[in-house]
Amino acid sequence: xxxxxxxxxxPGRGTRRRGWVQMSARFDVDTFEQxxxxxxxxxxxxxxxxxxxxxxxxxxxxxxxx
Numbered sequence: 001x002x003x004x005x006x007x008x009x010x011p012g013r014g015t016r017r018r019g020w021v022q023m024s025a026r027f028d029v030d031t032f033e034q035x036x037x038x039x040x041x042x043x044x045x046x047x048x049x050x051x052x053x054x055x056x057x058x059x060x061x062x063x064x065x066x
Contacts, residue, residue, distance in 0.1 A: 035049050035050055036049070
């Protein structure tokens, strides 16, 4: 399997725990550094920055569909 290749069973499901779904992700070095810069600027953890950026991207996508 290579980066970007989807599993033959379809998209992953993550691991469900107490109302959250946990997953892992891979980033290229440049993207990682951008996310890390957001975490430093926001004074939050790397995972909080990832969550923030994903939610902001999803909100932006919803606005474009409307």
